[in-house]
Amino acid sequence: MxxxxxxxxxxxxxxxxxxxxxxxxxxxxxxxxxxxxxxxxxxxxxxxxxxxxxxxxxxxxxxxxxxxxxxxxxxxxxxxxxxxxxxxxxxxxxxxxxxxxxxxxxxxxxxxxxxxxxxxxxxxxxxxxxxxxxxxxxxxxxxxxxxxxxxxxxxNRRFFTRIQQQRPYVILKWAETSDGFFAPAEPGQQWISNAASKQLVHKWRAEEDAVLVGTSTAMLDNPSLTVRLWKGRNPKRILIDRDLVVPDDAALFDGMAETIVFNAKRADWQGKRKYIALENFALYLPQNILYQLYLMDVQSIIIEGGAKTLQQFIDAGVWDEARVFQSKARWTTGVASPRLSARARSSSKVGNDTLSFYFRDTY
Ligand SMILES: NC(=O)c1ccc[n+]([C@@H]2O[C@H](COP(=O)([O-])OP(=O)(O)OC[C@H]3O[C@@H](n4cnc5c(N)ncnc54)[C@H](OP(=O)(O)O)[C@@H]3O)[C@@H](O)[C@H]2O)c1
Missing domain, CATH: 3.40.140.10 (Cytidine Deaminase, domain 2)
Structure with a gap:
């Protein structure tokens, strides 16, 4: 070497x-x-x-x-x-x-x-x-x-994507078991990747403008989406919550960073929370969210799950890069990982986890 x-x-x-x-x-x-x-x-x-x-x-x-x-x-x-x-x-x-x-x-x-x-x-x-x-x-x-x-x-792939495609650069991130499972079969949280991988994700958050999760992930995992294991500024936190079911005491609303909630009911501000109402949740949701974020000068975003949310961005063709941790664990059952039709461009080890990078096309 x-x-x-x-x-x-x-x-x-x-x-x-x-x-x-x-x-x-x-x-x-x-x-x-x-x-x-x-x-x-x-x-x-x-x-x-x-x-x-x-x-x-x-x-x-x-x-x-x-x-x-x-x-x-x-x-x-x-x-x-x-x-x-x-x-x-x-x-x-x-x-x-x-x-x-x-x-x-x-x-x-x-x-x-x-x-x-x-x-x-x-x-x-x-x-x-x-x-x-x-x-x-x-x-x-x-x-x-x-x-x-x-x-x-x-x-400068983030900058070029914003200028040329009028949307933020989209990085998908998830962890999966060696047999391709993403979450347990019964709704709940079960950690897959190791501590070093977790810290690396906090570093990545410090490098991007925003990080997004879906409703079930916010409810089941109660993530903070901050950079507390690294140094740097917390990204904007983005939540998809059509019916506003995520409770007020969720970690996402702890005031550590701005949180933007895309929903179907409410459009206003409350401290560091911003509610953006979208007219149609069934059509072009990823594209609509990304366009709203583009208007706010958000240049890059990490989509951190869950599987349904990640798959929607993949199916809509609005992703640029995916970073997938694979642990040695075998679960044999569970929720399957998102399906990505791309080949890993590179893979490396983070402790026992294997980290693979995928790119949609251009870069
Ligand atoms: N392995 C990993 O890296 C990782 C990462 C994050 C989470 N997880 C795990 O994944 C599981 C949660 O994943 P998930 O796929 O069930 O949930 P999710 O993607 O976090 O949330 C899905 C829910 O969000 C709402 N939603 C998302 N897009 C929507 C749309 N276009 N229109 C309307 N509603 C929309 C829906 O809520 P309603 O159905 O209520 O309308 C939908 O069921 C948890 O077990 C969590 O621990 C794993």
Whole structure:
């Protein structure tokens, strides 16, 4: 394995190595930058990294600004201004061209007169979409796009899904026994995965904007859906409860995070609870829920069950990724796991559990 890793690094070009570093930085923004994309930037002068940065929490400076500030702070303004003129800046996503919560990054790169700007992939956001790179190229700066492009697209699959499909990126998550059971035959809770898997799920929650469960799961498992075994912010909690049967003292209503209840009866606010009434629960429920969440700038969601709820999202074709833990336990009877017609792209061990990742298509 060590040999393989070494070979892999050696076979990368210099540009790919620096873009790899951008991706390592970008991921540090997970769970804080949404609905912005996760971006990393590296500034290289005479073959040395002189500054790096990644996107600050939403509303804060973008990766390029943080990398530039890093150089200014390290070398002082006078020296930094000279260095920028012979530097290449690598950015995992095209620099923005528009005024948003912060000024356009493309203008800043032009102002500092960089020698080269190398970008992992274009930004499909309509106000950018090639315009950032055009501004830079029009100013006479060398540009290149497409270094580690697939990896850069994958890094921002949540952002691209929201922009291009007008819905959050959907991650399905469940645990099953080695013989494919999801829940006991008699209604109730029986834990399947191990403690390490549980902690990993809390980390995942900290990285996504929302987490959803169905009525029976809320009633039988009484989940909190928080990140208490990890650090980070709790995601929005989403509950499907058509007839509002989940009691007031349920953990989902403990005030630890915002909870949105999709139901057929009520549309109002109560503290951190928001009730959204849907007219028709029988038609396009997953699509309607996702559209409402899209309007709230929710960029990603984990569907944590139960089986009926997960299967509805699968059958509606609105899922992007599935993360399935399989334990060694054999139950021989019970509620069957959701049916997914996709092959695992990768599998690894989390203690005794096997964790498999599935992807619907694009990524
Ligand atoms: N293995 C795992 O990873 C995992 C994860 C979570 C839960 N679980 C287990 O799974 C079991 C619960 O799963 P489940 O499949 O029975 O329940 P579920 O998916 O949590 O909830 C299903 C219920 O939610 C309501 N609902 C969902 N979609 C609806 C729609 N389109 N229209 C109207 N109502 C809708 C319905 O309630 P009504 O029928 O009352 O209308 C439906 O019966 C529990 O035993 C729990 O412990 C296992």
């Amino acid at each position: 060590i040999f393989f890793a070494k070979y892999y690094v050696c076979s990368m070009t210099q540009d790919e190595l620096y873009m790899r570093r951008c991706l390592d930085l970008a991921v540090l923004g997970a769970g804080t930058v949404s609905p912005n994309p996760m971006v990393g930037a590296v500034i290289v002068c005479e073959n040395k990294i002189i500054g790096e940065g990644y996107t600050s929490p939403y509303g804060g400076p973008h990766a390029e600004v943080n990398a530039v500030r890093h150089v200014l702070e390290t070398f002082g303004e006078e020296r930094a201004l000279v260095m920028f003129r012979s530097s290449t800046i690598y950015v995992s996503l095209e620099p923005c061209a528009h005024q948003g919560k912060t000024p356009p990054c493309a203008d800043m790169l032009v102002r500092y007169n960089f020698f080269r700007v190398i970008v992992g992939c274009l930004d499909p956001f309509p106000k950018v979409n090639g315009l950032g790179l055009k501004k830079i190229a029009d100013a006479g700066i060398q540009t290149q796009v497409g270094v580690l492009e697939q990896e850069c697209l994958f890094m």
